Amino acid sequence: MSGAALSLWVALLGATRIDLLFGGGPLVLTPFLVLSPALVLAGLRSTSRTLPRPHSHAGAESFVLALIGLVSLLTLSAFFAYDLGTSSRRLALLIAQLGLVTVVGLILLTREDRTDILARGAGWGIIGIATCNVLQVLVFVSGGQWGTSGPIDLSPGLYFGVIPRLTGLALDPNLGGLAAVTFTWLAWRFGTADDRTRRLVRVGILCVLLTLSRSAALAGVVIITMTSLSGRSFRVTPGAVGTLAVLVGALLAPYLLSPSGADALDTLGGMLGTRLTFDEGSSSQHTQLILRGLEVGTADVKQLLVGVGYGNAFLETQSFFPGNEYGNFHSLFVTFFAEAGVLAAVVALSIFLLAFRRGPTFRAVIAGLFVFNLFQQSHTEPLTWLLLCLAWVAGNHELLRGPSRGPGHPSEPSPSLVPSP
Numbered sequence: 001m002s003g004a005a006l007s008l009w010v011a012l013l014g015a016t017r018i019d020l021l022f023g024g025g026p027l028v029l030t031p032f033l034v035l036s037p038a039l040v041l042a043g044l045r046s047t048s049r050t051l052p053r054p055h056s057h058a059g060a061e062s063f064v065l066a067l068i069g070l071v072s073l074l075t076l077s078a079f080f081a082y083d084l085g086t087s088s089r090r091l092a093l094l095i096a097q098l099g100l101v102t103v104v105g106l107i108l109l110t111r112e113d114r115t116d117i118l119a120r121g122a123g124w125g126i127i128g129i130a131t132c133n134v135l136q137v138l139v140f141v142s143g144g145q146w147g148t149s150g151p152i153d154l155s156p157g158l159y160f161g162v163i164p165r166l167t168g169l170a171l172d173p174n175l176g177g178l179a180a181v182t183f184t185w186l187a188w189r190f191g192t193a194d195d196r197t198r199r200l201v202r203v204g205i206l207c208v209l210l211t212l213s214r215s216a217a218l219a220g221v222v223i224i225t226m227t228s229l230s231g232r233s234f235r236v237t238p239g240a241v242g243t244l245a246v247l248v249g250a251l252l253a254p255y256l257l258s259p260s261g262a263d264a265l266d267t268l269g270g271m272l273g274t275r276l277t278f279d280e281g282s283s284s285q286h287t288q289l290i291l292r293g294l295e296v297g298t299a300d301v302k303q304l305l306v307g308v309g310y311g312n313a314f315l316e317t318q319s320f321f322p323g324n325e326y327g328n329f330h331s332l333f334v335t336f337f338a339e340a341g342v343l344a345a346v347v348a349l350s351i352f353l354l355a356f357r358r359g360p361t362f363r364a365v366i367a368g369l370f371v372f373n374l375f376q377q378s379h380t381e382p383l384t385w386l387l388l389c390l391a392w393v394a395g396n397h398e399l400l401r402g403p404s405r406g407p408g409h410p411s412e413p414s415p416s417l418v419p420s421p
Contacts, residue, residue, distance in 0.1 A: 003113050003116065005038075006039065006104075006107075006108055007124060008035065008121070009036065009039055010186075011122070011124035012030075012035065012128070013383040013386065014168075014169055014170050014381060014382075015030055015032070015169040016028060016172070017152050017170060017171050018169065019153075023153075033100075036104055039107070040107070059394070062392070063388075063393055064102060066351050066392075067098050067102065069347050070344065070348060074094070074336075074339075074340050074344060075091060075310075076340075077307045077308075077309050077339060080302070081310065082308055083311075086311050087311045089311075090311030094310075094380065097380070100382070101386050102385070104386075105389040106389070109393060109394055116190075118190045119190040121186070122182075122185075122200075123200050125169075125183040126204045128168070128169055129168030129176070130203050132166075133167075135154045136154050137156075137164065137166065153171070157173055159212055166207070166211060168211075173212060174215050176213070176216075177208050177216025177219075178213075178378055180204055180211065181208050181219050181372075182365065184200075184207075185365045185368075187204065189365075205220070215375045215376045219368035222368040223364045223367065226367050285320060285330075286375060288320070290329060290334050292317065292320075293329030293338040294337070296308060297334075297342070297345075305341045305342065306340065307344070308338060309339060309340075312339055313328045314326060314327040314328065317329065331376070331377060332374075332376070333348060333373065333374070336379075352370045352373070352388070354392065355387075356370070358391065358392050359390070359391030361394075362390060366391050369384060
């Protein structure tokens, strides 16, 4: 199997803007749903020649058992769902995603060049996000409809109706921010310590900021803090600051050159300042949604044990999102609690905690992923389950290690990926 195909798969894991059915199908046919089966078929043919070492089996088996336990509880909740049809469809899609991500992830771990594949895929992912952001800006500035049809919708979301939220290849700004955070960490952690990687990291950080996602930014802060505490650090150099200043200046130039540029900047500054406070409308709504989820989950004994049915949170959030079929409680663990009961929430929490414990190499990004899912939810994102799989299966045996980046350590190539027996 081509390593480039696996890298492309990694790069497009969060590409929910791309619908290969052109919006005319029963679901959004993302590149993940097309590439994954092909990679599974190709990988299964070659695994007999590159089977993982026996010591990695225990991690793979326990991870699969944990997923089976979670899916079993979600399936049980579906039998008690308010809307059985919706619950069944969403459960089937989740099972397909979990299965495909896990199989391709385990195939990836059989490769000798796995760290190169991850680093290259993350780099391509950052480039894809940045390119899509540029196109979204062009659509926004031109005010045209040329980017809103076809297999990819390039229309940006708007904050206060005037500030574009550039979300890259994802439709949702929070999930777009999470993808940018994840790719930036993967590129930094597994890429070579050279100028190209540093440029990718700078672009990735800028892409996170352009989503205006507080949850993604908080996840990034957690990752940087955890990384620094583990003896590695992100260095802020004059070149990085200068590059960021030039990019910001380029974004602000149209406002500065217009006659009403100062007024526009004042208005934008006030809006963005509001975004960074807890007084902003969505912050209050987040709290209300989480409290509503806890209220739903504890309404009676039945809902405490099996919830209202997986995928049925939208029925309990119509007062917040009238007519929206995808409303949720804006917290993965609260949503699982309300939809599938207390045991499902405990199992989901345990998967995150055990992945954190088993994978020292991945602890920073798993911590960031955990914090993100306290205030958002990414359980329908394949990238989430890939990170959990890699941390759970590979991290404990250091099957995935990148170049050393500790202070005072020179750049070095990726070390041996499979420990000596």
